Amino acid sequence: MLRPPPGLWPNLVAAQIFGAHTGVGKTIVSALLCRTLSETHPSYAVHYLKPVSTGPEAEADDRHICRFAGKRTQSKCLFQFSLPVSPHVAARLDGNVPSAESLIGLVSAEFSKYAKEKNAVAVVETAGGVLSPGPSAESQADLYRPLRLPVILVADHRLGGIGTSLSAYESLRIRGYDVDAVVIFKNEENGGILGNHEYLSDFFRKEVKDNFFVLNQPPAPVLPVEEDQKNVETYYERAVRDKKLGPLATLLVENHKSRIEKLGSLVVAADKAIWHPFTQHQGRSTKDILTIDSAYGDFFQTLRPETSLETSTNPLLQPAFDGSASWWTQGLGHGNPKFSLAAAYAAGRYGHVMFAGAVHEPAVALADMLLAESKNPRLSRVFYTDNGSTGTEVAMKMALRASAARYRWDSRSDDILAIGLKGSYHGDTIGAMDMSEPSTFNEKVEWYRGRGFWFDFPQVQMRNGAWTIEPPTGMESEFGPPQTFGTLQEIFDGSRIGEKYRLYIRDVLTKLVRDGKKLGALILEPVILGAGGMVFADPLFQRTLVDVIRKEPEIFNTYPSSGAPSDSNAWAGLPVVSDEVFTGLYRLGHWSASSLIGVDPDIVVNAKLLTGGVLPLCTTTASESIFEAFLDDDKSSALLHGHSYTAHAVGCTVAITALKEMKGLEASEGWEAYRLEWNPGLSDKDVVSPSPRAVCAKASSRIWSMWSQDFVSQLSYKTSVDSVWALGSVLVIKLRDVHGQGYTSNAAAGLQKHLLNGQAGESWSIHSRVLGNVLYLMTSMQSSPIVLKAISFAVLEALD
Template sequence: MNLVERDLKVIWHPYTQMQTAAPPIPIVKGEGVVLFDENGEAYIDAVSSWWVNIHGHSHPYIAQKVAEQLLKLEHVIFAGFTHEGAVELAERLLAILPNNQSKVFYSDNGSTAIEVAIKMCLQYWHNQGMPRTKVLALKNAYHGDTFGAMAVSGRSAFTNVFESLLFEVEFIDLPDANNIESIKSQVSSIKTDLACFIFEPLLQGSGGMLMYEAEYLDQLMAHCRAENVLTIADEVLTGFGRTGKRFACDHLQQQPDIMCFSKGLTGGTMALGVTTCTQAIYDAFLSDDKLKTLFHGHSFTANPIACAAALASMDLFLSPETMENIQRIEERHARFALKIGHHPKLKEVRQIGTIIAMEWETGGQTSYFSNLRDKLYQHFLKAGIILRPLGNVLYILPPYCISNEQLDYIYTEIEAALEIF
């Protein structure tokens, strides 16, 4: 029995209709930007394996640091104990974040980092005897698949089954020149009930790689601050260079009260979540009253192996070579966007930093269930490229070590697909 047959007997895959999906591709090795299956076929991982891999697969430096840590300390309970990796990672992360971020709370992944942030905001107000229960969020948002994260995500086919169980959220359009004043008025009208505003800064990933301008997000954040509404920046996708700067919030004048990270945090090596916050939020939980404690934790909070991977990834991320690669990819994407921007089959080409998205003209709204998605996906697999379209939105989101030749090959195959589909 081969690996695929064994898989189908025992595995339930994510975001997959198991009755109709094609058999999974058995990957046995990764090296740089390339993944290899059991038959030796090579695939360019142009989506960074769900947006997590920023330095390439099986990076020897990260592997070395993880191996060293495994022989020293694999795990320790993080309530009442600490360890060098967790402290150093928090120190180094805070040093490159907006300067109002003061404390680090560890969790397991992007969804749990969001859960922590929401609980921080809700309990911040509760601890001060001023309970607020509403959250402001963007339409088409995606913040994760746990219940709190689903609640602050845009309503869709993915949340329909659970909608009656999700807490109340006030949804707004992406802020722009036409609606910013009305959104400000909306915030002012509900400010006494509003615990926080959560957003994916400048880029809504799962919503279809939707992009919006820093100017209007800045205005909205400033208004939230003026109205005493906390702000949460979900940088799970946008963090660690994806938007061309270290963090998407580096494009902004305003600073969020809370920030959330995962995905690229460990270079895609393993799961780790981080929620950072201001000193003022942290201080609201300091009390002789134990009931004002933030009652949240995970068995693998601040796992030393994950922290070692994150520290190694940060070494690579802050190197001049990585910064040069980010700029190189950004420039090549921009040139390709100009080349295909007026293609009659494309409704729009969007680009920010190392991410470029091409929205096929389908005469309707973006749909995850578009047949075009499956056709494009299979087309690129046959060409040895992993591109996983969001409905009719095709995007490239590569590891930073991708070569110019590999990028050019992807661009050429996209142009070929435009002539076919």
């Protein structure tokens, strides 16, 4: 789905009729409902819409509506296929297979026409059952999900109908539909002994309260046709007179008004009760709060700003591209039914079961997958936590314990420090904050101490169409002037100053140790430093930093008798921790971000994309030599860390599903067009062995972005843009900021607001987050090239 169309207008009441099975009487219910609405709400124009119908035109459902739903009901069918078979077969044999996007677009276009009337109601009838395929073979529950219309479910009154009805209801709910009412016909065969309506009444009254309606069976067909039509007309007249669906007609109108009122009240309620993250509430207006009704694919459905909830003829909901990938977690689209089903299965099988001293299948399966797919021979153990911040804290606990044990430090009296990069940030809990230098995030956190040393480093960026590696201000003597490259590929192949990096890093580390500093671990965000400002580090600098630590362990070893590890996969010098919470699991186009700098870390932290944006879960994966540092007869020497929902089975199951999906995208060459654009003519024969200068040639052969090179280049020439870069699904635009305020800068706020206000002449917008003067955008890992092209155009237009 390119962009979910709006499904909510102030003056248009809409409902979708789904059937538990084919032949359950959806058209009878639709006709009776339309006829009832005409009687009970005479000020409303009544519309019946059948998007897809199969079978002879003379027997088409919309014709039945025309004849029996009353003169005030207008009916329309979008696609009528002549063969009486499933829509996906009928459409294929007819040679006219409308795409899901085009079909939903046509439905939305009809709604736009209806909404121009003072008051209108639309009854949309599906074909077959809830999971019956549409013309393009998608199940109807998935096909119509972008609209997310309120549902009236017609239950199955026939033998076996209880099961199909309950299954249909669950299928709708698991996809995020609101089922407002259930309708069923009495089964009068064999004396009515089936009694489906009695059983289902007990069930559904707990789900839809009093909105469970039982109808008498329509008359059996007879000949001649005239007599049959007279019998059917009498049936409808009696049902309307007896007000069989009168309460349902009123319910639809009242629920519509209630939904709009609730949407409009959310921001006021939030302003009173919610403490939002990363938000200064002083002076904040309710206009600054975005109301999200639902989400589908790459888009939120948001309440359109500054729109009258009562009188507007425009849709109230507006698709907004989820430009932060919902804080970096979204990878495979909102409302993905595969994740819903995976979560439901695990919840049904396990719920949540405690993990200390226990195990379950999803936890083992996910651990095995992470270890196998990382292609890192050092890693052997997976520790589960709930989010990236706690995951990095666990990683540092692991690393510092290993260093203290090898170098015989007393952790009770010795201050053991971390090494990292300036601007790095590893989470908001106290321990994670202490791994980062002083910044806006932690300067007013009372327990923050900042236990480490942070290297300044050269950065990668594009300016005026040229890729550059630029040294930190004031460090030109150490690293030389900026270096220019023709392609991003060349930067990953290695810059020309690797030896300068090595000497500089070695001198700094040696001096720190001579000054008495106890350095316990190196922690890196490989390639991209996320929350600290979306900074692109020179891959060679990070690789060289790891090389110096591992190849010159004597820098740190003040106890020669401890010796070097005999196992080549054991940590050397210092444990190397890779914080891939943001950058890992394909966010940069590759399973492991560390592989892009040619490094096999001793500890890796993964989160964000791990569950495809559905549930919180984090893994900290470590080497055997790190694990062994905690082995002791004393219980207090164990890794005493955990939480109640450690390795929760629902999260592990969803994570397995998400990782398989992303691996499937890679294997199916779904990203090949992007790779070829960024690496024209590159093939496997171009791969060479890595060296200190060629950081990781095999990985660099796959350096690519979903954002086009031409678009990135155009951005780099804009007068308001300081620099830009793109990698994997991430695009970063650094705006010029004459005040140099960093995170507290408002330089990007104007662009952010412009994008959120929507595109000229378009009915959609772009939601984004900013980090000071940096605005970043992220796609999911299966975003449509058409959507990306539209976003690129909108960003360029906004900058103009």
